[in-house]
Amino acid sequence: MEIQAPFFAFNPKSYFYGEQLLALAKKADELAEKYPYMTIFVTAPYADLANIAKQTKHIIVTAQHMDGMEPGRGMGAVLPESIAAAGAGAVFLNHAERPLQLTELVSAIKKAKKLEMKTIVCANSIEEARSIALLKPDILLCEPTELIGTGKTSDEDYIQKTNQAIKEIDSEIFILQAAGISTPEDVYHTLQLGTDGTGCTSGITKAVSPEKTLGDMIEAVNQVYKESEGK
Amino acid sequence: MEIQAPFFAFNPKSYFYGEQLLALAKKADELAEKYPYMTIFVTAPYADLANIAKQTKHIIVTAQHMDGMEPGRGMGAVLPESIAAAGAGAVFLNHAERPLQLTELVSAIKKAKKLEMKTIVCANSIEEARSIALLKPDILLCEPTELIGTGKTSDEDYIQKTNQAIKEIDSEIFILQAAGISTPEDVYHTLQLGTDGTGCTSGITKAVSPEKTLGDMIEAVNQVYKESEGK
């Protein structure tokens, strides 16, 4: 599945698992079918990947991390082949809650390319984003660590600087801006500031109705798409 | 499922995944059904746990590690609830290839008890084993790190010292000795030296026929059981 912008990443981290997460993934899957011009990523704990992949068709089921290793010893590691076989089509790497050594990041990106998994790589400064851009991830998420979980979104100036800094290195990399997204309005505004995609964790997991909020956020992405097509 | 000794742990680490691992787990499951007085553990990469659990009944599907955390942020972590919901009935902790900080180990063991998962905790010295014994794991694997993967088994003296040191602290903890097990004969001899259980990784994963070797090893466990019953 190729990535189509604007895209949306629902990243429930370790908040949800099992049936509750499956229900949300199915909801995202319905919307992904309805809006085929928009890519929707849904992350899941490793143990949930297979089941979600089996019961959805239109979303990209995404792992929260993997190790850039070959099959072998690695007790307790996250073997790329195992998550690819389970149906993961993408993987987050270098998230602030699971940072990678640079050497590990290089090998994890290589491994993902070999297994044809998309990579969503996180940076928490513009310098870091530029270094990562040279490694040709599919998507770069550039998020000031200090904003994670605060409900404050990155401002226009930060978003434009980031876009420019990354596209200068490699114009084909998609940019994901997701800092502080907590409402459908945040989704709409952040996309309008010129990023390729956005996403959300606690804005959905802590919502009164996670399913409704997830749906409304995806509708907000669709609205941006429609308006841009209208031009 | 309660642990019954002698027991056997097939721990393919990250050597196998997907269909190949499922086939071996099914083989182990048949033997676990045939020998109901013996517990068989089969570890799997996180992403394989759900599928193996769904397609087996008599083995204890075992995770290679988990984080002692609560549902929440923890991007990329191994959420205990997610592997328990996927059907894991036990978890390895503190393996030499995935060592834990003591604080993490304490919380992971607590969490496993809460979720009613069995814990197989590794130590690589007798001092370390005694400290861990105080934390009341179900099974303690005491394996001198320098023997892992060498094909050399722990000798009688080491096994007896370990048993004594651990049982002195807590006589209810099962002891697993698996250093250097590479043939069914090693399984037989190690169990005869007075350990509660044994296990194997590369002796099976690198065998000409992993399935045959797995089967022969479990038969060797059964032979020890039969002989001990005969007395």
Add this chain to the structure above:
Amino acid sequence: MEIQAPFFAFNPKSYFYGEQLLALAKKADELAEKYPYMTIFVTAPYADLANIAKQTKHIIVTAQHMDGMEPGRGMGAVLPESIAAAGAGAVFLNHAERPLQLTELVSAIKKAKKLEMKTIVCANSIEEARSIALLKPDILLCEPTELIGTGKTSDEDYIQKTNQAIKEIDSEIFILQAAGISTPEDVYHTLQLGTDGTGCTSGITKAVSPEKTLGDMIEAVNQVYKESEGK
């Protein structure tokens, strides 16, 4: 130097270094000379150990961590022999800001004993403290992680439970309670609750006059000593 209770640990972590830290260490040294029945530990960044050790005589210069390794490769590690040669007479291990894998902790304690350095080992739960007690550290600091830096001290009940749990395992281990010590009064009260020693970080480093607060805290230790002798 043998440890004499009540003792006091001034642990400026990475707040101070160079001349500023040296001046405080000299102040502590004067007081240690004045009160020879009381042990005073002063921690320092690795690079400051040698200079402080050279310019003091009565305090125990203490490293904030070390690796339980032998001389050899270990680029960037903290070689125990190097800090012992620099004059460190004690070392903190397993602090919540520098937690150790259990295997590392076992080897670091062994190494400290070999080099005749005192060990101050941190635990952040009573279970963890008991496991560590089996490893025979000189001093056990049992501090609920959630209190570090909050200015709240552990209460009487917690202190007594901790004391009892540890002394049950090994009655020769000294107990350090330092959670939330921010004033000389906290020092006085915590020692009166029956701990062997106490200590302080930010209560001193963030004081208007760190030197005065350090002095006052050590005077509070002396007062407890005097009162206990008076009995």
Add this chain to the structure above:
Amino acid sequence: MEIQAPFFAFNPKSYFYGEQLLALAKKADELAEKYPYMTIFVTAPYADLANIAKQTKHIIVTAQHMDGMEPGRGMGAVLPESIAAAGAGAVFLNHAERPLQLTELVSAIKKAKKLEMKTIVCANSIEEARSIALLKPDILLCEPTELIGTGKTSDEDYIQKTNQAIKEIDSEIFILQAAGISTPEDVYHTLQLGTDGTGCTSGITKAVSPEKTLGDMIEAVNQVYKESEGK
């Protein structure tokens, strides 16, 4: 002190400390005085930095690692200010034995620049080297991990590819090639292949006379310098 090529890095890691290391640092210092057009780096354990810096004048005393942090909590960390105050003029970062998360590497390089310390940053693949080059280290050491400690040097082809890949990103970065340097001849040949500097660990620490071998290697650097001047 500005870096002058060809340069030499004597990196005894954790093999030496105290008096033995001081004697070798003094020997290097004599040669650095004799050959003022050549920079000599000598690494030391953190606790040895101050003493070596005090007793030498012409070498750049170099730390084996540091954390890119500000003064504050960081118990057990390597505070940049503390090693700079002790006299370290340079720091190795991201060595294969002490790899850094990319985020940590970004902040450590920034901090070194602020403290006017030179950075020698290690990469273990050409991709990694290019990413690091964007962060503007002073020296980049690009060394295939698999050659460390083997006594095999990188070949001409590897060296030229590395040089080209890095200089393409930033032509001002010096390049250090030190894989497998074990004799003065290796020093000579590696420098002749067109690298800016070289260095050695076990070729010196395990030599019959580390002092003689250190001296001979520096003489080999001088010979390359002389020959290049002669042209």
